Amino acid sequence: MDDINKQSSGNFDGRGSNSLPPGASLRSWLAHLESKKRIAFANPGVKLKYELAGIANRLDGRKASFFPAPDGHSVPVVSGIVSDRGWMAEALGVSDDELLKRFQTAMAEPIAPHQVSEAPCQEVVHREVDLNAQLPVPTHNELDSGPYIAAGLIIVRNPQTGVQNVAIVRLQVSGKDRLGALLLPRHTLAFHEMNERSGKDCDVAIVIGASPAELLASQAIAPINFDEMQIAGGLIGASIPVVKCLNSDIRVPAQAEIVLEGRLLAEQRKPEGPFGEFPQYYGERADRHVIAVDCVTHRKDPVFHTIVGGGLEHLLLGCIPLEATILDSIQRNFPNVKDVALSRGGVHRYHLYVQMTPRSAGEPMNVIMAAFASHYDLKQVIVVDEDVDIHNPVEVEWAVSTRFQASRDLVVINGSQGSKLDPSTDNGVGSKMGFNATKPLDAPEFKYKRIRVPGQEDIDLDSKLDPNGKLGESYRAV
Ligand code: MN
Numbered sequence: 311m312d313d314i315n316k317q318s319s320g321n322f323d324g325r326g327s328n329s330l331p332p333g334a335s336l337r338s339w340l341a342h343l344e345s346k347k348r349i350a351f352a353n354p355g356v357k358l359k360y361e362l363a364g365i366a367n368r369l370d371g372r373k374a375s376f377f378p379a380p381d382g383h384s385v386p387v388v389s390g391i392v393s394d395r396g397w398m399a400e401a402l403g404v405s406d407d408e409l410l411k412r413f414q415t416a417m418a419e420p421i422a423p424h425q426v427s428e429a430p431c432q433e434v435v436h437r438e439v440d441l442n443a444q445l446p447v448p449t450h451n452e453l454d455s456g457p458y459i460a461a462g463l464i465i466v467r468n469p470q471t472g473v474q475n476v477a478i479v480r481l482q483v484s485g486k487d488r489l490g491a492l493l494l495p496r497h498t499l500a501f502h503e504m505n506e507r508s509g510k511d512c513d514v515a516i517v518i519g520a521s522p523a524e525l526l527a528s529q530a531i532a533p534i535n536f537d538e539m540q541i542a543g544g545l546i547g548a549s550i551p552v553v554k555c556l557n558s559d560i561r562v563p564a565q566a567e568i569v570l571e572g573r574l575l576a577e578q579r580k581p582e583g584p585f586g587e588f589p590q591y592y593g594e595r596a597d598r599h600v601i602a603v604d605c606v607t608h609r610k611d612p613v614f615h616t617i618v619g620g621g622l623e624h625l626l627l628g629c630i631p632l633e634a635t636i637l638d639s640i641q642r643n644f645p646n647v648k649d650v651a652l653s654r655g656g657v658h659r660y661h662l663y664v665q666m667t668p669r670s671a672g673e674p675m676n677v678i679m680a681a682f683a684s685h686y687d688l689k690q691v692i693v694v695d696e697d698v699d700i701h702n703p704v705e706v707e708w709a710v711s712t713r714f715q716a717s718r719d720l721v722v723i724n725g726s727q728g729s730k731l732d733p734s735t736d737n738g739v740g741s742k743m744g745f746n747a748t749k750p751l752d753a754p755e756f757k758y759k760r761i762r763v764p765g766q767e768d769i770d771l772d773s774k775l776d777p778n779g780k781l782g783e784s785y786r787a788v
Contacts, residue, residue: 329547330546330547330548331400331401331402331403331404331523331546331547332400332401332403333392333398333400333401333402333403333521333522333523333545333546334521334523334546334548334565335521335565336388336391336519336520336521336522336565336566336567336613336615337565337613338521339391339401339521339522340374340376340388340391340613342400342401343374343391343397348372348373348374348397349373349374349375349376349388350369350373350374350375350376351376351378352365352375352376352377352378353378354378354379354382355379355380355381355382356377356380356381357380357381358380358381358383358387358446358447358448358449358457359448359449359457360449360450360452362377362380362387362389362448362616363389363448363449363450363451363616363618365377366389366390366616366618366621367618367621369390370390370393370618370621370622370623371390371393371394371622372393373390374388374389374390374391374393375388375389375390376388377389377446380446380448381446383446385444385445385446385612385613385614386446386613386614387446387448387613387614387615387616388613388614388615388616389615389616389617389618389621389623390618390621390622390623391522391615391623392522392525392526392623392626392627393621393622393623393626394622394626395409395626395629395630395701398522398526398626398630399412401522401523401526402522402523402526402545402546403546403547407649409630410630410633410634410637410649410650412545413526413530413545413630413631413634414634414637414638415544416527416541416542416543416544416545417530417532417541417544417634417638419544420536420537420540420541420543420544421540421543421544421547421548421549421550422537422540422543422549423537423539423540423542423543423549423550423551423552423561423563424549424550424551424552425551425552425553425554425561426551426552426553426564427553428553429551429553429562429564429565430564430565430566430609431517431553431562431563431564431565431566431567431568431569431607431608431609432553432556432569432607433607433608433609433610434607434608434609434610434612435556435605435606435607436605436606436607437605439486439487439603439604439605439606440486440487441483441485441486441487441489441570441603441606442457442483442486443486444606445459445518445568445606445614446614447459447483447614447616448616450586450616450618450619451585451586451592451618451619451620452586453584453586453592454584454585454586454592454619455482455581455582455583455584455585455595456482456483456484457482457483458480458481458482458483458585458619459480459481459483459489459516459518459570459616460480460481460616460617460618460619460624461478461518461520461525461615461616461617462478462479462481462516462517462518462570463476463477463478463516463517463518463520463524463525463528464476464477464478464479464481464491464498464514464515464516465514465515465516465517465560465561465562466497466498466501466502466512466513466514466560466574467501467513467558467559467560468501468504468535469501469504469505469510469512470504471535472559473535473536473537474537474539474560474561475497475498475501475534475537475538476524476527476528476537476538476539477496477497477498477528477538478525478528478529478617478627479491479492479493479498480492480585480593480619481516481601482582482583482585484580484582484600487572487602487603487604488580488600488601488602488603489516489570489572489600489601489603490580490581490582490583490598490599490600490601491574491582491598491599491600491601492582492583492585492593492598492599493574493598493599497534497535500534502574502599505574505576506576506577509576509577510576511573511574511575511576511602512573512574512576513555513557513558513559513560513571513572513573514560514571514572514573514574514601515555515558515560515562515569515570515571515572516569516570516572516601516603517562517563517566517568517569518566518567518568518569518570518614518615519566519567519568519609519612519613519614519615520563520566520615521542521546521563521565523542523545523546524539524542524550524563525627526542526545526627526630526631527539527541527542527544527545527631528542529627529628529630529631529632530631530635531631531632531635531685539552539561539563542563550563551563551564551565552564555569555571556571556605556607557571557604557605558571567608567609567612567613567614567615568606568607568608568609568612568614569606569607569608570603570605570606571603571604571605571606571607572601572602572603572604572605573601573602573604574599574600574601575599575600575601575602578599578600579597579598579599579600580597580598580600581595581596581597581598582595582596582597582598582599583595583596583598585619586619586620587619587620587731588619588620588624588625588628588657588658588659588731589620589657589659589660589729589731589732589733590620590657591731591733593731622654625654625657625658625659626658628658628659629652629658629659632652632658632659632685632687633650633651633652635684635685636650636662636681636684636685636688637649637650639680639683639684639685640664640677640680640681640684643676643680644666644673644676644677644680646666646667646668646669646673647664647665647666647677648665648666648667648696649664649665649700650662650663650664650665650681650700651663651665651700651701653703653706654703655703656689656690659687659729660687660688660689660690660728660729660732661688661689661690661691661692662681662688662690662691662692663691663692663694663700663706664677664678664681664691664692664693664694664700665694665695665696665698665700666693666694666695666696666748667695667696668695668748668751670751671750671751671752674693674746674748675721675744675746677691677693678691678693678721678744678745678746679744681744682723682726682742682744686726686727686728686729687728687729688742689728689729689732689740689741689742689743690742690743690744690745691742691743691744691745692706692709692710692744692745692747693744693745693746693747693748694706694709694713694747694748695709695713695748695749697760698747706747709747709748710745710747713747713748713749713758714745714746714747718746719745719746719747720743720744720745720746721743721744721746722741722742722743722744723741723742723743723744724741725739725741726739726740726741726742727739728740728742
């Protein structure tokens with residue numbers, strides 16, 4: 311009986327693991343990537359400083375990279391596991407065009423986690439902490455201050471209600487049991503400050519080797535006191551098994567690879583940064599929060615996940631939840647907006663393409679305003695008709711080049727809040743620009759009729775082409 315309990319603990323319940331999408335755990339996802347030949351395996355001994363990130367960047371968006379024994383360390387490192395939009399959809403078991411809808415549904419109909427008593431993430435316990443000895447922490451970009459834990463989910467609890475918050479925070483390894491943390495003015499900081507006001511440290515857990523669903527859910531733009539772990543449940547259609555930490559009441563995903571248990575220290579600030587961030591620039595060095603790590607738990611054979619700053623994995627993890635939130639917000643007033651996409655050139659944060667069928671003259675301008683109101687990070691919005699593929703930047707530029715006139719279709723809003731990580735802003739304050747690249751509603755139909763060859767897309771090329779065909783001799787004569 312004991313053994314049965316032990317074996318079943320830490321597993322998903324409900325639908326049974328066969329119907330779970332592959333992104334329900336890091337391991338099932340890695341197995342899926344391997345079956346699709348999307349993991350490149352490095353030779354043992356790749357250097358943790360720069361070399362690992364360099365290889366991951368070279369493969370970014372094409373293959374995940376797996377590094378056995380980096381610098382001889384017994385724990386392997388994996389990176390680039392969700393560096394493609396299509397992979398994200400696959401991880402959740404949906405098609406590409408259902409991805410945003412799935413995210414919206416997961417936020418509207420979250421599934422709460424359930425607690426288990428034993429978990430793989432606690433198979434090994436280190437009460438003596440030595441981060442660089444116990445974990446293979448890489449140094450990514452040239453001016454990074456040192457090794458960083460870049461794919462750690464930081465989990466804290468509201469000290470009054472116990473409701474948890476999940477986020478990803480960049481974590482500088484500052485000593486053998488010390489981390490420097492950049493806490494943006496959001497929910498982790500709010501819960502920490504509730505503790506700090508009464509002079510208390512804030513318990514934290516840092517989860518490394520989380521599932522694609524958990525990583526994505528952690529980036530949701532959710533209200534405070536809304537546990538992102540239940541969004542992860544909604545994303546995979548099953549309750550996430552969680553286990554209580556050894557030193558605190560925080561619940562962490564049972565299937566995780568590695569968990570650091572510690573405390574955000576009250577009233578302590580130490581230098582953190584610089585660190586290579588998503589806009590392809592460095593976040594600066596400043597006095598920031600400090601975490602004391604009290605214990606490390608992990609699987610018997612853990613895998614360390616790292617997200618290389620500025621890579622596609624970094625960009626896409628923020629992109630999908632932001633797109634879902636923006637689409638939700640715009641569609642409340644404009645149900646005729648069909649889809650949105652944050653462009654890669656706009657670091658998947660700043661430049662938005664909107665696809666819609668305008669119902670009345672001027673409406674695309676209102677949609678531009680709705681888009682800017684939906685998130686302060688947006689800097690440029692381009693609205694196009696439904697015949698333009700917003701996941702293809704060449705198509706969007708075509709719409710701008712043939713349907714847009716600056717004197718008529720451009721709107722500029724100055725002195726508004728933007729991203730502080732955009733170096734061209736004045737500490738986050740800057741201009742926004744909207745393009746209406748839809749065709750005028752009153753234009754004669756023929757004028758904007760897109761050329762097409764009838765039947766082109768239905769031709770079966772294999773049956774029409776001759777693989778052995780060659781130029782006849784008479785055509786070779788000069
Ligand atoms: Mn939150």
